[in-house]
Amino acid sequence: MKPKIYITRKIPDSTLQKLKEHCHVTMWEEEETPVPRDVLKEQLKTVDGLYCLLTEQIDSELLKEAAQLKVISNMAVGFNNIDVEAASEKGIMVTNTPGVLTESTADLAFALLMATARRIPESSEFLRTGKWKAWAPMMLTGQDVFGATLGIVGMGRIGEGVARRAKGFDMEVLYHNRSRKPDVESQLGVTYVELEELLKQSDYVMILVPFSEETKNLISEKELSLMKETSILINVARGGIVNEHDLYHALKDQKIWAAGLDVFEQEPVSLNHPLLSLPNVVVLPHIGSASIKTRIKMSELAAENLLQALAGNTPQHLVNKELL
Numbered sequence: 001m002k003p004k005i006y007i008t009r010k011i012p013d014s015t016l017q018k019l020k021e022h023c024h025v026t027m028w029e030e031e032e033t034p035v036p037r038d039v040l041k042e043q044l045k046t047v048d049g050l051y052c053l054l055t056e057q058i059d060s061e062l063l064k065e066a067a068q069l070k071v072i073s074n075m076a077v078g079f080n081n082i083d084v085e086a087a088s089e090k091g092i093m094v095t096n097t098p099g100v101l102t103e104s105t106a107d108l109a110f111a112l113l114m115a116t117a118r119r120i121p122e123s124s125e126f127l128r129t130g131k132w133k134a135w136a137p138m139m140l141t142g143q144d145v146f147g148a149t150l151g152i153v154g155m156g157r158i159g160e161g162v163a164r165r166a167k168g169f170d171m172e173v174l175y176h177n178r179s180r181k182p183d184v185e186s187q188l189g190v191t192y193v194e195l196e197e198l199l200k201q202s203d204y205v206m207i208l209v210p211f212s213e214e215t216k217n218l219i220s221e222k223e224l225s226l227m228k229e230t231s232i233l234i235n236v237a238r239g240g241i242v243n244e245h246d247l248y249h250a251l252k253d254q255k256i257w258a259a260g261l262d263v264f265e266q267e268p269v270s271l272n273h274p275l276l277s278l279p280n281v282v283v284l285p286h287i288g289s290a291s292i293k294t295r296i297k298m299s300e301l302a303a304e305n306l307l308q309a310l311a312g313n314t315p316q317h318l319v320n321k322e323l324l
């Protein structure tokens, strides 16, 4: 008998067809609205596999009655939306989609850095709203990227991708991780420093660590106060790693120069959020990996992980390896 699976949002058709060959599929058909929690809870009572997105909070309460659930396949590399410990306690495998989105996300991170440094959205708006009267020496002036110092907090797969791009712009690249990476240091010519030093020296600080209890509020008032007045903060990792209240005040009081944010504590971010009232903030709706090819690859990898687990094999990207 085919296993039963639930998919929490419309996914690319080719991936859906592949899953249908092997499973009885029920899918939340909406493209833009997440599945309501009560619907998901009901579905989880009877399915063998869950294919979900980072918009679903899969916690212990939701898993309580998931009697036959064997695998939760997240179509994302980050998995902080899933209570992995609760899943492990019930012997449920958790999988993610690392690697296939690295370069697209690094592209977006670098694009956001450049857009923020050179005030691209603000300049575009300036022209469209009829404010452009004449070329002027200091009109819409920004910060240089070429030759500047970039500090990467979280030199993982995406961090390395950003560092490679930065080298093309002749940037000095500093990084901070919990563990040093001597191979990456010699291959990419990047320098390990403690977080405080990175914040003091960098013209650009880019956050690329996963969200965890350890990284929650990693960048708060104290850390922001160490940055230069001309420096720019870019967060493409997760909301909640940067304290939004403290960031708002640092930007408003011009303690730092600007910020580029692809992620927020609450998503979608409220249009009344104080950060959105500031002209020196460039905001994006969590589109780091959003290229057509990459999103298709992510959907396929999430499907492969799910099918492997349901077939009784070890999926390629198992998060809770303690289950092995």
Ligand code: NAP
Residues within 6 Å of the ligand: 077, 078, 079, 098, 099, 101, 105, 153, 154, 155, 156, 157, 158, 159, 176, 177, 178, 179, 180, 208, 209, 210, 211, 214, 215, 236, 237, 238, 262, 263, 286, 287, 288, 289, 290
């Ligand atoms: P990764 O390869 O696991 O890299 C994460 C890096 O962060 C590792 O090098 C890790 O090194 C470091 N790290 C972890 N905890 C740390 C801590 N407490 N302090 C300092 N460094 C720490 O992950 P990735 O594939 O690059 O993805 C990174 C994150 O980006 C994901 O978890 C996800 O949240 C986010 N993301 C966002 C988008 C988007 O659309 N905006 C897209 C993809 C990914 P150590 O273990 O040595 O510390």
Ligand code: GLV
Residues within 6 Å of the ligand: 054, 075, 076, 077, 078, 079, 101, 288, 289
């Ligand atoms: C996106 O944010 C991801 O974690 O894949």
